Amino acid sequence: MQEIIQYLFSGITTGSIYAVIAVGLSMLYSSTELINFSHGEFVMLGAMGIVTIWVHLALPLPLAFALTVAAVAFMGMLFERLAIRTAKKHQPITLVIITVGASILLRGVAMIIWGKDPFSVPQFSSHESIEIAGAALVPQSLFIVIAAFILAGTIHLFFKQTLTGKAMVACAVNKKAAWLSGIPSETMGVLAFIISTGTGAAAGIFIAPITMSSYDMGTILGLKGFCAAMIGGLGSLWGAFAGGILLGVLESLGAGLISSGLKDAIAFILLLLILYICPGGLFSAKVAKRF
Amino acid sequence: MSQQKRIFIEHTLFIIAVILCGLLIENTYYLQIITFIGINTLLALGLNMLMGYAGQVSLGHAAFYGIGAYTTAILSTTFGISPWIALVCAVGGAIFVAFIVGLPTLKLSGYYLGMGTLGFGMIVNIIFREWSSVTGGSSGFVGIPMLELGSILFEAGKSYFFLVWGVVFVAIVICRRILASRMGRALRSIHDGENASMAVGVNTHILKLQIFMFSAALGSIAGFLYAHFVMFISPDSFGFMVSVKMVTMVVIGGMASVWGAILGASLLTLLPEVLHSFQEYEMIIFGLILMIVMIFMPQGLTRGLIDIYEHSHKSRSGSKANIKKTN
Numbered sequence: 001m002q003e004i005i006q007y008l009f010s011g012i013t014t015g016s017i018y019a020v021i022a023v024g025l026s027m028l029y030s031s032t033e034l035i036n037f038s039h040g041e042f043v044m045l046g047a048m049g050i051v052t053i054w055v056h057l058a059l060p061l062p063l064a065f066a067l068t069v070a071a072v073a074f075m076g077m078l079f080e081r082l083a084i085r086t087a088k089k090h091q092p093i094t095l096v097i098i099t100v101g102a103s104i105l106l107r108g109v110a111m112i113i114w115g116k117d118p119f120s121v122p123q124f125s126s127h128e129s130i131e132i133a134g135a136a137l138v139p140q141s142l143f144i145v146i147a148a149f150i151l152a153g154t155i156h157l158f159f160k161q162t163l164t165g166k167a168m169v170a171c172a173v174n175k176k177a178a179w180l181s182g183i184p185s186e187t188m189g190v191l192a193f194i195i196s197t198g199t200g201a202a203a204g205i206f207i208a209p210i211t212m213s214s215y216d217m218g219t220i221l222g223l224k225g226f227c228a229a230m231i232g233g234l235g236s237l238w239g240a241f242a243g244g245i246l247l248g249v250l251e252s253l254g255a256g257l258i259s260s261g262l263k264d265a266i267a268f269i270l271l272l273l274i275l276y277i278c279p280g281g282l283f284s285a286k287v288a289k290r291f
Numbered sequence: 292m293s294q295q296k297r298i299f300i301e302h303t304l305f306i307i308a309v310i311l312c313g314l315l316i317e318n319t320y321y322l323q324i325i326t327f328i329g330i331n332t333l334l335a336l337g338l339n340m341l342m343g344y345a346g347q348v349s350l351g352h353a354a355f356y357g358i359g360a361y362t363t364a365i366l367s368t369t370f371g372i373s374p375w376i377a378l379v380c381a382v383g384g385a386i387f388v389a390f391i392v393g394l395p396t397l398k399l400s401g402y403y404l405g406m407g408t409l410g411f412g413m414i415v416n417i418i419f420r421e422w423s424s425v426t427g428g429s430s431g432f433v434g435i436p437m438l439e440l441g442s443i444l445f446e447a448g449k450s451y452f453f454l455v456w457g458v459v460f461v462a463i464v465i466c467r468r469i470l471a472s473r474m475g476r477a478l479r480s481i482h483d484g485e486n487a488s489m490a491v492g493v494n495t496h497i498l499k500l501q502i503f504m505f506s507a508a509l510g511s512i513a514g515f516l517y518a519h520f521v522m523f524i525s526p527d528s529f530g531f532m533v534s535v536k537m538v539t540m541v542v543i544g545g546m547a548s549v550w551g552a553i554l555g556a557s558l559l560t561l562l563p564e565v566l567h568s569f570q571e572y573e574m575i576i577f578g579l580i581l582m583i584v585m586i587f588m589p590q591g592l593t594r595g596l597i598d599i600y601e602h603s604h605k606s607r608s609g610s611k612a613n614i615k616k617t618n
Contacts, residue, residue, distance in 0.1 A: 029402075087585065091589065093342075093348060094585050094589040096405075101579070102578065104574055104577055105578025105582065107574055108571075108575035108576075219531070219532075223409070223413070226406060226409075227406075227410070234402065259421075261417075261420075261421040262421060264413070265414050265418075268409075268414050271406060272396075272411065275395075275399060275410070276395045
């Protein structure tokens, strides 16, 4: 029992990181119909950024956080302007390969800047761990879960309450109609990229103290993010969030109770099951559609 | 020139090119690279049938490549069975797996199909990695025997080169026969509009399944040839990045073109070899090339180069016409 609670705690922690990654991907998909295969690399850049700015340059944590997110979001904007926009009218499979190319490029750049060795990042808070029902809860985990919820909540409010957010939703529903009613859909596309890569960077910062950060950590995180987004149903914000948490918990339980080697397989088995049983995802009414 | 005559000439040219390459090239390193190009061509051909003609994206095709390689490795090394019987088992196994996996997966479409195949590829790769008592785990599988046929021993070099390219030739002929048949036309109709082709009586699901199984078979033959060529396999050779590389070969070479598959396979085999001299910058340059080609030649290199040629031709004749007018 005690063990299971412990697994649940760690599962929810990693799950909320997957959730943040999935929210970024899903949001980008709903406003641009693009799956960004380099999303994981932006997560990696977030983790590596906090290594440099917080650990090496010793700036205060909030400032380091803001700087990292801003820098990565800026790179996301450059990526959209330089690569995606020039190729906007291409087939989706071509766009997917462009993002794959970008992910290889970013990994190469990170390898040159930070080298091949992994880095560790100290805990964000130095408080003692709390004991609940015999299981230890590190304040760090609490911090991550709360931050993830705040992030998703902010994005939710942004879409529901602000004019810009509503304009983005309009673009997602029907780009041409939005454009006809005076919404600059190009700007909205850039904005979607900025928010998506920014949240990716935040996810990277959250995960940095939990695992080792290295230049090649992004791919698997990105793929897990896809799984989570697919489980929840592409394009739905809270669906992606719930998918992330579910994935994290199942992974942690599977690794603890069955075998740690099969941990990575769980995400993909779950993905296949969801795709076979309810192809649109758990929380989406939309039917899976063709490119 | 009739279609048949053109195909005949193309095939003859292909055979002559292969024989000339085999006879003239003495350098073992070059022979090895061209052999790898042949193996990759098989992969690209199979995936091209699925992606280019039937319009179904697979992001997990390296799984079949791996199934081919691991089946023959395990059967011929651990159990001492003749590799040729292992080949039959490998192809049969891949087709069977493709059937089981394809049955539910090919009902999906678009990104969902991509993710479904990706998940399948990842699971197979994790099995290769974790089932270490049988597959050797992440450290790999060593000691795969060389191929032998009667008195011919296929070792790395000319004999293996001819074996691989012979198989490639047979595969090209089979692909072309399929494409020229009723099945090929039905496949293209799926690519252009699945609902429309269903409406005129094409059983799209079975057809997609058949072509998925066919491309899995080609993939497993490539895996078989790879395993007996390198004589060492590890899960890394069949991971997600390899699946992506296969898709890239098809797209860069140009979808729905048999020669495009060879072009794509050659480029993606040669590029890393050439980029080795840049050492640390290899990944950056590779990523950049990939992005730039896709941004400026979204139809792939075959189509892109033809377009550039036609464009320059047209603009030249266009400017001539202008000059005439002003005169």
